[in-house]
Amino acid sequence: MPDENSDNATSYQLVILLRQDCQIQVGALGRFDFEAGYYIYSGSAKRNMTARLARHCRKDKPLRWHIDYLTSHSAAEVVDVHRFNIEECQLNQACPGIIPIPGFGASDCRSGCIAHLKYLGSKRP
Numbered sequence: 001m002p003d004e005n006s007d008n009a010t011s012y013q014l015v016i017l018l019r020q021d022c023q024i025q026v027g028a029l030g031r032f033d034f035e036a037g038y039y040i041y042s043g044s045a046k047r048n049m050t051a052r053l054a055r056h057c058r059k060d061k062p063l064r065w066h067i068d069y070l071t072s073h074s075a076a077e078v079v080d081v082h083r084f085n086i087e088e089c090q091l092n093q094a095c096p097g098i099i100p101i102p103g104f105g106a107s108d109c110r111s112g113c114i115a116h117l118k119y120l121g122s123k124r125p
């Protein structure tokens, strides 16, 4: 998958490292066990991509999206950010990993993704 890293990128992936097993409340979706390891989250921002990515990397923020509950957790860290100019669901479906939490980040998805968060285990992507 090419990392376009271009100014007209509309989608992105976050690589998130969770340093220990955790239980995390993900808003109204519920409370879930998260295994330690690497996660990839696929999202999109039609505008203000740089601000969006900076927000994802901050701990202190209003919890608005499912991903905010993970990225604001004390044991979690965004270790990589990649920008793309392909559609976020294509990006997500081409990404390896298992789906730990059905529905996570996919509230607005119309492309049949079960979730926009994938778990990769202990190997850094």
Ligand SMILES: [Zn+2]
Pocket (backbone or CB within 6 Å): 088, 089, 092, 106, 109, 110, 111, 112, 113, 116
């Ligand atoms: Zn999708």
